[in-house]
Amino acid sequence: MGTNRPNGSLYTNIKNRIATVEFGHPASNSFVSELLERLTAELNKLSENKDVSLIVLKSEGDRAFCAGASFDELVAISNLSEGKAFFSGFANVINAMRTCAQPIVGRIQGRAVGGGVGLVAACDYVYATEDASVKLSELTIGIAPLVIAPAVERKIGKDGLGELALAPTEWKNAYWSKEKGLFSKVYGSINEMDKELDIFTGKLAAYNPDALAEMKKVLWEGTEHWKKLLEDRAEMSGKLALSPNTKAALEKFKK
Ligand SMILES: CC(C)(COP(=O)([O-])OP(=O)([O-])OC[C@H]1O[C@@H](n2cnc3c(N)ncnc32)[C@H](O)[C@@H]1OP(=O)([O-])[O-])[C@@H](O)C(=O)NCCC(=O)NCCSC(=O)C[C@@](C)(O)CC(=O)[O-]
DSSP states (O other): OOOOOTTOEEEEEEETTEEEEEEEOTTTTOBOHHHHHHHHHHHHHHHTOTTOOEEEEEESSSSOSBOOBOHHHHHHOOSHHHHHHHHHHHHHHHHHHHHOSSOEEEEEOSOEETHHHHHHHTSSEEEEETTOOEEOOGGGGTOOOTTTHHHHHHHHHHHHHHHHHTSTTOOBOHHHHHHHTSOSEEESSHHHHHHHHHHHHHHHHTSOHHHHHHHHHHHTTTOTTHHHHHHHHHHHHHHHTTSHHHHHHHGGGOO
16 A cells, blocks of 8 residues: 555665665655655765665555656646746755765666656666556646756667657657666566565675775766756756646646
Protein backbone atom coordinates (compact mmCIF):
# COMPACT_ATOMS: atom_id res chain seq x y z
CA MET A 1 0.00 0.00 0.00
CA GLY A 2 1.38 3.45 -0.92
CA THR A 3 1.14 6.62 1.08
CA ASN A 4 -2.07 8.67 1.07
CA ARG A 5 -0.37 11.82 2.39
CA PRO A 6 -1.04 14.81 0.09
CA ASN A 7 2.54 16.02 0.60
CA GLY A 8 3.96 12.59 -0.10
CA SER A 9 6.34 10.51 1.96
CA LEU A 10 10.07 9.98 2.20
CA TYR A 11 11.80 7.21 4.12
CA THR A 12 15.47 6.32 4.42
CA ASN A 13 16.80 3.03 5.62
CA ILE A 14 20.54 2.59 6.16
CA LYS A 15 21.97 -0.92 6.25
CA ASN A 16 25.40 -2.33 5.41
CA ARG A 17 26.60 1.12 4.20
CA ILE A 18 23.69 1.35 1.72
CA ALA A 19 21.11 4.12 2.20
CA THR A 20 17.82 3.26 0.53
CA VAL A 21 15.73 6.38 -0.03
CA GLU A 22 12.08 5.78 -0.92
CA PHE A 23 9.72 8.56 -1.99
CA GLY A 24 6.01 8.23 -2.52
CA HIS A 25 2.92 10.20 -3.43
CA PRO A 26 -0.68 8.96 -3.88
CA ALA A 27 -0.84 10.56 -7.37
CA SER A 28 1.51 8.15 -9.14
CA ASN A 29 4.54 9.26 -7.12
CA SER A 30 4.39 12.77 -8.57
CA PHE A 31 6.33 15.56 -6.88
CA VAL A 32 4.88 18.42 -4.88
CA SER A 33 7.31 21.15 -3.71
CA GLU A 34 7.50 19.87 -0.17
CA LEU A 35 8.55 16.40 -1.31
CA LEU A 36 11.19 17.88 -3.64
CA GLU A 37 12.57 19.91 -0.73
CA ARG A 38 12.64 16.90 1.57
CA LEU A 39 14.41 14.75 -1.01
CA THR A 40 17.02 17.47 -1.62
CA ALA A 41 17.66 17.85 2.13
CA GLU A 42 17.91 14.09 2.58
CA LEU A 43 20.44 13.66 -0.23
CA ASN A 44 22.52 16.57 1.09
CA LYS A 45 22.48 15.00 4.56
CA LEU A 46 23.45 11.54 3.28
CA SER A 47 26.27 13.09 1.29
CA GLU A 48 27.92 14.04 4.62
CA ASN A 49 27.39 10.61 6.18
CA LYS A 50 30.69 8.74 6.27
CA ASP A 51 28.86 5.50 7.13
CA VAL A 52 27.13 5.49 3.74
CA SER A 53 28.93 4.28 0.59
CA LEU A 54 26.01 4.08 -1.77
CA ILE A 55 22.46 5.38 -2.19
CA VAL A 56 19.55 3.48 -3.76
CA LEU A 57 16.72 5.71 -4.98
CA LYS A 58 13.32 4.04 -5.26
CA SER A 59 9.65 4.91 -5.11
CA GLU A 60 6.59 3.37 -3.54
CA GLY A 61 4.38 0.71 -5.02
CA ASP A 62 4.49 -1.52 -8.06
CA ARG A 63 3.06 0.87 -10.66
CA ALA A 64 4.57 4.18 -11.82
CA PHE A 65 8.07 5.08 -10.68
CA CYS A 66 7.29 8.79 -10.93
CA ALA A 67 4.76 11.06 -12.70
CA GLY A 68 7.03 14.14 -12.56
CA ALA A 69 5.73 17.53 -11.49
CA SER A 70 2.45 17.60 -9.57
CA PHE A 71 -0.33 18.89 -11.84
CA ASP A 72 -2.09 20.28 -8.77
CA GLU A 73 0.87 22.55 -8.05
CA LEU A 74 1.52 23.34 -11.70
CA VAL A 75 -2.02 24.56 -12.20
CA ALA A 76 -1.83 26.73 -9.08
CA ILE A 77 1.22 28.71 -10.29
CA SER A 78 0.04 32.30 -10.64
CA ASN A 79 3.20 34.38 -11.07
CA LEU A 80 6.82 34.11 -12.18
CA SER A 81 8.31 33.80 -8.71
CA GLU A 82 5.95 30.94 -7.79
CA GLY A 83 6.78 29.27 -11.12
CA LYS A 84 10.52 29.63 -10.62
CA ALA A 85 10.24 28.38 -7.03
CA PHE A 86 8.30 25.28 -8.06
CA PHE A 87 10.66 24.22 -10.85
CA SER A 88 13.69 25.07 -8.69
CA GLY A 89 12.56 22.10 -6.61
CA PHE A 90 13.52 19.80 -9.51
CA ALA A 91 16.73 21.78 -10.13
CA ASN A 92 17.70 21.36 -6.49
CA VAL A 93 17.04 17.61 -6.44
CA ILE A 94 19.08 17.06 -9.61
CA ASN A 95 21.91 19.23 -8.25
CA ALA A 96 21.81 17.30 -4.96
CA MET A 97 22.05 14.00 -6.88
CA ARG A 98 24.91 15.41 -8.93
CA THR A 99 26.96 16.73 -6.01
CA CYS A 100 26.17 13.98 -3.54
CA ALA A 101 29.38 12.19 -2.47
CA GLN A 102 28.06 8.68 -3.07
CA PRO A 103 26.98 7.02 -6.33
CA ILE A 104 23.18 6.72 -6.66
CA VAL A 105 21.59 3.55 -8.03
CA GLY A 106 18.06 3.97 -9.36
CA ARG A 107 15.42 1.24 -8.90
CA ILE A 108 12.78 1.86 -11.53
CA GLN A 109 9.81 -0.48 -11.19
CA GLY A 110 7.41 1.20 -13.62
CA ARG A 111 6.72 4.16 -15.87
CA ALA A 112 8.50 7.50 -15.51
CA VAL A 113 7.24 10.76 -17.00
CA GLY A 114 8.62 14.31 -17.20
CA GLY A 115 10.58 15.19 -14.08
CA GLY A 116 10.56 11.48 -13.21
CA VAL A 117 12.73 10.84 -16.27
CA GLY A 118 15.03 13.62 -15.00
CA LEU A 119 15.48 11.77 -11.72
CA VAL A 120 16.23 8.51 -13.52
CA ALA A 121 18.80 10.29 -15.70
CA ALA A 122 20.51 11.82 -12.66
CA CYS A 123 21.14 8.36 -11.16
CA ASP A 124 24.61 6.91 -11.71
CA TYR A 125 23.45 3.36 -12.43
CA VAL A 126 19.90 2.25 -13.17
CA TYR A 127 18.09 -1.03 -12.56
CA ALA A 128 14.69 -1.18 -14.28
CA THR A 129 11.88 -3.55 -15.17
CA GLU A 130 10.30 -4.13 -18.59
CA ASP A 131 7.37 -2.00 -17.38
CA ALA A 132 9.60 1.06 -16.99
CA SER A 133 8.63 2.97 -20.15
CA VAL A 134 9.53 6.64 -20.29
CA LYS A 135 7.91 9.71 -21.79
CA LEU A 136 8.56 13.46 -21.81
CA SER A 137 5.00 14.77 -21.97
CA GLU A 138 5.80 18.41 -21.22
CA LEU A 139 4.97 19.89 -24.67
CA THR A 140 1.41 18.53 -24.35
CA ILE A 141 0.88 20.75 -21.32
CA GLY A 142 2.41 23.91 -22.74
CA ILE A 143 5.81 23.63 -21.09
CA ALA A 144 9.11 21.96 -22.01
CA PRO A 145 11.49 19.64 -20.12
CA LEU A 146 14.02 22.42 -19.63
CA VAL A 147 15.23 21.78 -16.08
CA ILE A 148 15.73 18.06 -16.59
CA ALA A 149 17.17 18.39 -20.14
CA PRO A 150 20.86 18.60 -19.09
CA ALA A 151 20.56 15.40 -17.03
CA VAL A 152 18.71 13.56 -19.80
CA GLU A 153 21.10 14.81 -22.47
CA ARG A 154 24.13 13.78 -20.40
CA LYS A 155 22.87 10.19 -20.50
CA ILE A 156 21.31 9.81 -23.96
CA GLY A 157 22.72 12.72 -25.96
CA LYS A 158 20.97 15.62 -27.69
CA ASP A 159 19.39 13.30 -30.29
CA GLY A 160 17.87 11.07 -27.62
CA LEU A 161 16.61 14.11 -25.74
CA GLY A 162 14.99 15.38 -28.94
CA GLU A 163 13.46 11.97 -29.67
CA LEU A 164 11.77 12.02 -26.27
CA ALA A 165 10.89 15.71 -25.95
CA LEU A 166 9.52 16.20 -29.49
CA ALA A 167 7.29 13.10 -29.36
CA PRO A 168 5.56 13.95 -26.07
CA THR A 169 2.75 11.38 -26.42
CA GLU A 170 5.03 8.48 -27.29
CA TRP A 171 6.19 5.95 -24.69
CA LYS A 172 9.70 4.59 -25.19
CA ASN A 173 10.06 1.09 -23.82
CA ALA A 174 12.66 -0.11 -21.34
CA TYR A 175 14.86 -1.63 -24.06
CA TRP A 176 14.99 1.72 -25.88
CA SER A 177 16.23 3.26 -22.63
CA LYS A 178 18.77 0.50 -22.16
CA GLU A 179 20.09 0.93 -25.69
CA LYS A 180 20.34 4.71 -25.25
CA GLY A 181 22.16 4.43 -21.92
CA LEU A 182 19.40 5.68 -19.61
CA PHE A 183 19.04 2.23 -18.00
CA SER A 184 21.95 -0.05 -17.12
CA LYS A 185 19.95 -3.29 -16.61
CA VAL A 186 16.42 -4.39 -17.49
CA TYR A 187 14.54 -7.31 -15.86
CA GLY A 188 11.29 -9.13 -16.57
CA SER A 189 9.81 -8.62 -13.10
CA ILE A 190 10.23 -6.55 -9.95
CA ASN A 191 11.28 -9.65 -7.98
CA GLU A 192 13.98 -10.51 -10.47
CA MET A 193 15.21 -6.89 -10.49
CA ASP A 194 15.29 -6.67 -6.70
CA LYS A 195 17.23 -9.92 -6.37
CA GLU A 196 19.92 -8.75 -8.79
CA LEU A 197 19.93 -5.24 -7.33
CA ASP A 198 20.67 -6.65 -3.86
CA ILE A 199 23.64 -8.61 -5.16
CA PHE A 200 24.93 -5.61 -7.14
CA THR A 201 24.62 -3.07 -4.32
CA GLY A 202 26.06 -5.53 -1.78
CA LYS A 203 29.21 -5.87 -3.89
CA LEU A 204 29.45 -2.15 -4.65
CA ALA A 205 29.08 -1.11 -1.00
CA ALA A 206 31.96 -3.40 -0.03
CA TYR A 207 34.47 -1.52 -2.18
CA ASN A 208 36.67 1.29 -0.85
CA PRO A 209 34.24 4.18 -0.15
CA ASP A 210 36.90 6.76 -1.07
CA ALA A 211 37.33 5.09 -4.46
CA LEU A 212 33.57 5.16 -5.00
CA ALA A 213 33.44 8.85 -4.04
CA GLU A 214 36.31 9.73 -6.42
CA MET A 215 34.57 7.79 -9.22
CA LYS A 216 31.35 9.68 -8.54
CA LYS A 217 33.20 12.99 -9.01
CA VAL A 218 34.71 11.81 -12.29
CA LEU A 219 31.31 10.70 -13.60
CA TRP A 220 29.97 14.23 -13.11
CA GLU A 221 33.03 16.14 -14.35
CA GLY A 222 32.05 19.07 -16.55
CA THR A 223 28.73 19.74 -14.80
CA GLU A 224 30.06 22.34 -12.35
CA HIS A 225 28.01 25.07 -14.06
CA TRP A 226 24.70 23.23 -13.48
CA LYS A 227 23.78 25.07 -10.30
CA LYS A 228 23.24 28.29 -12.25
CA LEU A 229 22.12 26.52 -15.45
CA LEU A 230 19.31 24.61 -13.73
CA GLU A 231 18.22 27.71 -11.79
CA ASP A 232 17.94 29.61 -15.09
CA ARG A 233 15.99 26.73 -16.60
CA ALA A 234 13.63 26.74 -13.60
CA GLU A 235 12.83 30.36 -14.34
CA MET A 236 12.17 29.54 -18.01
CA SER A 237 9.86 26.64 -17.12
CA GLY A 238 8.15 28.82 -14.51
CA LYS A 239 7.43 31.41 -17.20
CA LEU A 240 6.04 28.81 -19.61
CA ALA A 241 3.76 27.41 -16.89
CA LEU A 242 1.97 30.79 -16.80
CA SER A 243 0.97 30.48 -20.45
CA PRO A 244 -2.71 30.08 -21.38
CA ASN A 245 -1.77 26.77 -23.09
CA THR A 246 -0.65 25.29 -19.78
CA LYS A 247 -3.64 26.63 -17.89
CA ALA A 248 -6.01 25.20 -20.52
CA ALA A 249 -4.23 21.82 -20.69
CA LEU A 250 -4.30 21.41 -16.91
CA GLU A 251 -7.80 22.78 -16.34
CA LYS A 252 -9.23 19.26 -16.12
CA PHE A 253 -6.91 18.44 -13.20
CA LYS A 254 -8.21 21.30 -11.03
CA LYS A 255 -9.58 19.74 -7.85
C1 LIG B 1 2.41 8.30 -14.35
C2 LIG B 1 1.34 7.56 -15.15
C3 LIG B 1 2.00 6.83 -16.31
C4 LIG B 1 0.74 6.50 -14.20
O1 LIG B 1 -0.27 5.78 -14.87
P1 LIG B 1 -1.24 4.84 -14.05
O2 LIG B 1 -0.43 3.97 -13.15
O3 LIG B 1 -2.12 4.19 -15.07
O4 LIG B 1 -2.08 5.80 -13.10
P2 LIG B 1 -3.17 6.93 -13.48
O5 LIG B 1 -2.85 7.57 -14.82
O6 LIG B 1 -4.53 6.35 -13.28
O7 LIG B 1 -2.85 8.00 -12.35
C5 LIG B 1 -3.18 7.77 -10.98
C6 LIG B 1 -3.64 9.07 -10.39
O8 LIG B 1 -2.52 9.96 -10.36
C7 LIG B 1 -2.89 11.18 -10.99
N1 LIG B 1 -1.70 11.77 -11.59
C8 LIG B 1 -0.89 11.23 -12.53
N2 LIG B 1 0.13 12.06 -12.80
C9 LIG B 1 -0.04 13.15 -12.00
C10 LIG B 1 0.68 14.35 -11.83
N3 LIG B 1 1.81 14.60 -12.53
N4 LIG B 1 0.21 15.24 -10.94
C11 LIG B 1 -0.92 15.01 -10.25
N5 LIG B 1 -1.66 13.89 -10.38
C12 LIG B 1 -1.21 12.97 -11.25
C13 LIG B 1 -3.94 10.78 -12.00
O9 LIG B 1 -4.70 11.92 -12.39
C14 LIG B 1 -4.72 9.77 -11.21
O10 LIG B 1 -5.55 10.46 -10.27
P3 LIG B 1 -7.01 9.87 -9.86
O11 LIG B 1 -7.76 9.79 -11.15
O12 LIG B 1 -6.74 8.50 -9.28
O13 LIG B 1 -7.52 10.88 -8.89
C15 LIG B 1 0.23 8.49 -15.67
O14 LIG B 1 -0.53 8.93 -14.55
C16 LIG B 1 0.73 9.68 -16.41
O15 LIG B 1 1.19 9.57 -17.53
N6 LIG B 1 0.65 10.89 -15.80
C17 LIG B 1 1.02 12.12 -16.44
C18 LIG B 1 2.37 12.53 -15.94
C19 LIG B 1 2.93 13.73 -16.66
O16 LIG B 1 2.55 14.10 -17.75
N7 LIG B 1 3.93 14.34 -16.01
C20 LIG B 1 4.66 15.46 -16.55
C21 LIG B 1 4.78 16.47 -15.48
S1 LIG B 1 5.52 17.93 -16.12
C22 LIG B 1 7.13 17.92 -15.48
O17 LIG B 1 7.53 16.99 -14.81
C23 LIG B 1 7.89 19.14 -15.78
C24 LIG B 1 9.44 19.20 -15.66
C25 LIG B 1 9.89 19.13 -14.21
O18 LIG B 1 10.02 18.13 -16.36
C26 LIG B 1 9.80 20.55 -16.31
C27 LIG B 1 11.26 20.82 -16.56
O19 LIG B 1 12.08 19.91 -16.64
O20 LIG B 1 11.56 22.04 -16.75
